[in-house]
Amino acid sequence: METINIAILGCGTVGGGVAQIITEINNVLSMRAKTKIVLTKIVELFPVQASERFNIPLGLFCGGGKDLSGKEANEYIQEIISSEEIDILVETIGGKSDFVYNLCIDILNSGKHLVTANKALLAERGKTIFETAEAKNVKIGFEAAVCGAIPVIKTIQEGFTGDKVLSVSGIMNGTSNYILTQMQNEKQEFADALKLAQECGYAEADPQLDINGGDAGHKLILLIKLAYGVDVSKDDLSISGIENITKEDIDFASEIDAKIKLICYAKKVNGDIYATVRPMLVKKGNFLAAVEGATNAVRINNKYSGVHFLVGKGAGSTETAMSIVSDIVFIARYGDKIQNVPAKQERNFADARQFVFPYLITFQTGNIPGTTGFITTAIGKQEINIETVSHNRHAGEKAMFSIATMPCTLGQIEKAIEEIRSEKPGMLLSEPKIMPILY
Amino acid sequence: METINIAILGCGTVGGGVAQIITEINNVLSMRAKTKIVLTKIVELFPVQASERFNIPLGLFCGGGKDLSGKEANEYIQEIISSEEIDILVETIGGKSDFVYNLCIDILNSGKHLVTANKALLAERGKTIFETAEAKNVKIGFEAAVCGAIPVIKTIQEGFTGDKVLSVSGIMNGTSNYILTQMQNEKQEFADALKLAQECGYAEADPQLDINGGDAGHKLILLIKLAYGVDVSKDDLSISGIENITKEDIDFASEIDAKIKLICYAKKVNGDIYATVRPMLVKKGNFLAAVEGATNAVRINNKYSGVHFLVGKGAGSTETAMSIVSDIVFIARYGDKIQNVPAKQERNFADARQFVFPYLITFQTGNIPGTTGFITTAIGKQEINIETVSHNRHAGEKAMFSIATMPCTLGQIEKAIEEIRSEKPGMLLSEPKIMPILY
Numbered sequence: 047m048e049t050i051n052i053a054i055l056g057c058g059t060v061g062g063g064v065a066q067i068i069t070e071i072n073n074v075l076s077m078r079a080k081t082k083i084v085l086t087k088i089v090e091l092f093p094v095q096a097s098e099r100f101n102i103p104l105g106l107f108c109g110g111g112k113d114l115s116g117k118e119a120n121e122y123i124q125e126i127i128s129s130e131e132i133d134i135l136v137e138t139i140g141g142k143s144d145f146v147y148n149l150c151i152d153i154l155n156s157g158k159h160l161v162t163a164n165k166a167l168l169a170e171r172g173k174t175i176f177e178t179a180e181a182k183n184v185k186i187g188f189e190a191a192v193c194g195a196i197p198v199i200k201t202i203q204e205g206f207t208g209d210k211v212l213s214v215s216g217i218m219n220g221t222s223n224y225i226l227t228q229m230q231n232e233k234q235e236f237a238d239a240l241k242l243a244q245e246c247g248y249a250e251a252d253p254q255l256d257i258n259g260g261d262a263g264h265k266l267i268l269l270i271k272l273a274y275g276v277d278v279s280k281d282d283l284s285i286s287g288i289e290n291i292t293k294e295d296i297d298f299a300s301e302i303d304a305k306i307k308l309i310c311y312a313k314k315v316n317g318d319i320y321a322t323v324r325p326m327l328v329k330k331g332n333f334l335a336a337v338e339g340a341t342n343a344v345r346i347n348n349k350y351s352g353v354h355f356l357v358g359k360g361a362g363s364t365e366t367a368m369s370i371v372s373d374i375v376f377i378a379r380y381g382d383k384i385q386n387v388p389a390k391q392e393r394n395f396a397d398a399r400q401f402v403f404p405y406l407i408t409f410q411t412g413n414i415p416g417t418t419g420f421i422t423t424a425i426g427k428q429e430i431n432i433e434t435v436s437h438n439r440h441a442g443e444k445a446m447f448s449i450a451t452m453p454c455t456l457g458q459i460e461k462a463i464e465e466i467r468s469e470k471p472g473m474l475l476s477e478p479k480i481m482p483i484l485y
Numbered sequence: 486m487e488t489i490n491i492a493i494l495g496c497g498t499v500g501g502g503v504a505q506i507i508t509e510i511n512n513v514l515s516m517r518a519k520t521k522i523v524l525t526k527i528v529e530l531f532p533v534q535a536s537e538r539f540n541i542p543l544g545l546f547c548g549g550g551k552d553l554s555g556k557e558a559n560e561y562i563q564e565i566i567s568s569e570e571i572d573i574l575v576e577t578i579g580g581k582s583d584f585v586y587n588l589c590i591d592i593l594n595s596g597k598h599l600v601t602a603n604k605a606l607l608a609e610r611g612k613t614i615f616e617t618a619e620a621k622n623v624k625i626g627f628e629a630a631v632c633g634a635i636p637v638i639k640t641i642q643e644g645f646t647g648d649k650v651l652s653v654s655g656i657m658n659g660t661s662n663y664i665l666t667q668m669q670n671e672k673q674e675f676a677d678a679l680k681l682a683q684e685c686g687y688a689e690a691d692p693q694l695d696i697n698g699g700d701a702g703h704k705l706i707l708l709i710k711l712a713y714g715v716d717v718s719k720d721d722l723s724i725s726g727i728e729n730i731t732k733e734d735i736d737f738a739s740e741i742d743a744k745i746k747l748i749c750y751a752k753k754v755n756g757d758i759y760a761t762v763r764p765m766l767v768k769k770g771n772f773l774a775a776v777e778g779a780t781n782a783v784r785i786n787n788k789y790s791g792v793h794f795l796v797g798k799g800a801g802s803t804e805t806a807m808s809i810v811s812d813i814v815f816i817a818r819y820g821d822k823i824q825n826v827p828a829k830q831e832r833n834f835a836d837a838r839q840f841v842f843p844y845l846i847t848f849q850t851g852n853i854p855g856t857t858g859f860i861t862t863a864i865g866k867q868e869i870n871i872e873t874v875s876h877n878r879h880a881g882e883k884a885m886f887s888i889a890t891m892p893c894t895l896g897q898i899e900k901a902i903e904e905i906r907s908e909k910p911g912m913l914l915s916e917p918k919i920m921p922i923l924y
Contacts, residue, residue: 063789075646079646195791204643205628205639206807207517208506208809208811210510333796351808355794356793359791369647376643380819381822383820385818
């Protein structure tokens, strides 16, 4: 039996999980890979801690188990990159710093395969990384970078090769979904739910990327690359997060039998790709509405095989590590026959404001007769059909409006609001919230 | 670019869909396979009909488009099998007859790859077929045989190679799920729901295999082989269907916030495999409860990555065909590096009556004081803890009992019932129904 040698760079939550799985079920993995899988070296600044947490022999750590300085760690890393013996490098340091970027480029240039969970790096600085892998005919395994344990990359790249992806959408950030679930089920305010998410270890100390849609955006960028062969940047996506969602919004959603979810959505229409990350009102008939807590879910609509859902854990130590180990087995099995990403396609990226959805528009007005007529007339002028109007919530002198439209564009709605503002300054007492409705 | 030549045997609902997809998106498929994929020949008794239905050039059909006798078709098939030019044969004739069995063996013996949706054949007569493929080092693509469009085989074989499957369960027969959904949502009787399923084209004219659990059993047999490397036969599984489910059972399920679903379930506990196909009461918190109509869903619980759900279309022309085409691309990409099924494991198959579940037991008794005490005492004697007892439905002189137990075995429950019967003949006025409760 041949041997494939693995080194792990960074033995934290994910890297440690990888070492644990490779150690615990080594025989099974080798049998599946038809190749003996050997964990050869680990580079980690604090080996004792990692060794205890993940039950890994100290002897595997470069330096024999003593704490390393950054400089020492880097010397070991360079040694591993130049070694002829190592076949696959697992990068679980994380972040999109120049250090990690250059490290990945060096790994690929050395002719070694790279497996990583680093979505920020691949989404924001992936272009040259993928090109380097292509030039060197080595593989980048990044299953773990998109929705943790859910094998969505292999599903698109190997499971759906007989089909064309029409749209891909889903709940791809567990923290924000946990917060929204708490607000929905426990009637919590956003700030309290966020605090709880942090206490439960779901959100980072700085949870910005979780709640502002940035983390979900990284995953959507990678899925667009896979499904459509197109490079997009974060600026191309129209991203908004859940920071401004209130209990009142959750109530409006309930009124139309929907739940608010932070949704990633990309769709190809006549060669143009529309993509966005934003809170949407998911109707109860859509499976995504039933996805609660820190779970992730991806919905893929295909030309020939229709709608699919993949649901699973989007984060966690062994959960994410499992995807890395599966990539290792995949590379060991199929070697250089593996395709990293599809051939590059021409980039036709449409303005998200032209995205056609039914929308729910909510805002406050004064409690003044004639308001409904004026507002609905302004909306009608933009050729928007109205599904329902509800303004039965009066709070003192104020009235809460919620208007559900038939499918139209964000651009049309913005024009209608502009007209209301210019014709009747002062009629709108709050910034209108405009959320797509997902059936 | 190299070329890979395909022949399709049988151009009905599925085979025709395969021809349609290969024709419509040929360029995309070839790009993905890095090999030119060429549909070379189709053998079909009635080519004109198939050509029109799937928009396939008549010239592709053996015989040039004229109807074939069985004998003529068979001669063309033999010609294709002996041809050096064909690389992959798609068997979409179906059924587990000797004719189809021998055909598949001949295909594999000729050194050609086989792609098929034939679950009955592979589940009931697959042993020699898989052994032949192994001996000849050719691939059997059978993604289409398990849950139509859902890529569950690639998910287990390629996506979860870094994990161990603890249990696999799910809704794997669309027809029976459609019937149960109609009974639940539209309050229909079984017979009416079945009739509607037939009218909608879900159920076969003879729907026996759909409703008696046989079809779902075929899929479970193949999943057990994939997940655990173990050969089982239909006789090993404890299979019961949905024929005896009544509206009353649906009501009992609603009382405990559950829905009745025909569930395939296999679990490995301490090296022993427990497997069964039967109606279960799926609690609302379990995603499977939300799967309605003809949709299929598979739940996989893994050691390291936890619970996953895959949801999609379990049947249909292009839906099932998509899985066949994906298998073709997979074989074209990876050729003989592909593993068909895992190495054979020792067969430890446990008695399904030792399967530990919480159960719901329902039956009728006379409306006689002391009954509840006697029955619950008999159950307690078997060391079964009772979760709830409900017998508030009285119909004339009869009382309907429903008893939810804590986790126990079917064997324990059967013993309790036996005791009630022998001590108090006539107390039970109906055959008790015993259904597992799935959380």
